[in-house]
Amino acid sequence: MTLNRQHFAKFQSLIALVVLCIVLSCLSDKFLTVDNGWNVMRQISVNICIAVGMTLVVLTSGIDLSVGSVLALCGAITAGLMKNGIEVHSSNLYIGFTLLGAILAGLFTGAGVGAFNGFAITRFKVPPFVATLAMLTIARGLTLLWTQGFPISVFGEKFGYIGTGWFLGIPVPVWISAIVVLTAVVITMKTPLGRYIYAIGGNENAAKLSGINISKVKIIVYSMAGALAAVGGLIVTSRLDSAQPNAGISYELDAIAAVVIGGTSLSGGKGTIWGTVLGAVIIGVLNNGLVLLNVSPFWQQVVKGGVILLAVIIDKANSKSE
Template sequence: MPQDIHPIAGDKPAADRRPATADGQSLTLQSRFPIARFQSLIALFLLCLALSILSDKFLSFSNLWNVMRQISVNICISVGMTLIVLTAGIDLSVGSVLALCGAITAGLLKNGIEIPSQNLYIGFTVLGAILAGGLTGSALGAFNGWAITRFNVPPFVATLAMLTVARGLTMLWTGGFPISGLGDTFLFIGTGWFLGIPVPVWISIIVVALAVFLTEKTRIGRYIYAIGGNESASRLSGINVNKVKIIVYTIAGALAAVGGIMVTSRLDSAQPNAGISYELDSIAAVVIGGTSLSGGRGSILGTVQGAIIIGVLNNGLVLLNVSPFWQQVVKGLVILLAVIIDKSNGKGE
């Protein structure tokens, strides 16, 4: 099986292909527009500067740590979304999967499983409940990947269906009511501190580090970029495209479960309507971070920058008492602007 597959192998003639960086961005484009490499950082700096002027609460330590906790959840989800988008796919179900996995974790931890006909009760430790939630997310993600590859269903349609299915299962599992009172040990995941840093931030750092290693140092990482660059050429090169896609969607489902567990722990409650619009925030983070929606170009660290921008924007709008309705308008326009910039940059390749 070929080892040196170009990360953004496209359908251009070989003579027209340009060398690329590790994250798949064109060297020629970067040399012509060097500021494009730092547009996310520049946008973040300007956003923080504006918010620090408009609100004296923004730069307080308590607010900054609060922002980091909130961003940690989106980072975990967005890392999985990045892997999917790099293969030219999309996952609209992450918010509902997050809610279902959080609810299953909370339900098993609080109530266990009762089988009256067998006079049997199965209790769960914190670790056991967390593993059950993680396995649920992985299974749902794998099902998404299987439906997409086995039946050639467009990712948009397959994951939109899973969005509805997972939300319905969440309502059935919870009965439409929150599951609360989960214990101090479980609460530590979402509210605890370790070495002076919130535990959710540590979790997101570990997730990012593993994802960077996966995409930059492993064979499957090269395959992910190759599939997004040109799926047909990847198949002809001997890559098992279907297997890679299923793995990617499985990882995304597992990371949505991690986000769900963090949210449930932080709130000490599994809410039936948790995760609504999280898929939009994750897609926004991916696009703002420079990952192309057409696949084959982008990076995990870019997505982290995008997630920070979305988190800071959300926090700033709340501090400025902006109506929640206008917040949705602003985020929608930011996503549109990011896509326009992405398409404009793509013209130079």
């Protein structure tokens, strides 16, 4: 790959974002406004949390299609425990949950589901695509069982602050996503776990021969992806003041799009968290622009699918040129 092409490949996502913003600002006078800017930031905060977890998985040459359903399940469990607690009729026992207790339960549920994905993939050698596709259906079914198909609503101002509050002039969801991003950057760039993740994605056999515990690392990575999906579920549930049984549908599409557009290779071993953040911003700006332009939701799906396909084609072209 020539030097000029290397520079272009490095900054192509940023260039795409700038071009997209220029086009949308010309087509809509509402795009470049402060209110719309914060609206975009709040919207992408959920996708950033999910996409960061997806990035860690993809770096190991895996995929997690269950994150949308896990988001819904964790949000529903948190809401249900906070509002109704747990009743054991046979023992005439009622267990109530504080706000913190319900939130921790949701986060542990997400991590547990992710760990199960990792265990199925490593212990039984189920392909990640198949294992997480199965979990997509399982988690959605568990959500419907937990909620009986009805929304769980009204939780109070304290929980609502997570999704709608402001801190130091910045929306709380943006702070949460920033903490998630910075933590993931430290993990991937400054810790042995991060080096193991890249090593496994680059060459799993070589990583195994070098003494890396492949199964342990993958289970940790899928657990982190599940926990971050749970964080997204908390934000969504708080913002809506309601846990919807159908929450998170197609969220995995936006997460994968952010990862691929951000330059992470689907083959594993190459990519950055910052690239994924940029990809999430592009997806968020694209979604926002299509809404402002009154584009049909059906066409929005077509456009996003085309963007993902284009990003994969560019990634493959860059890989062949290296």
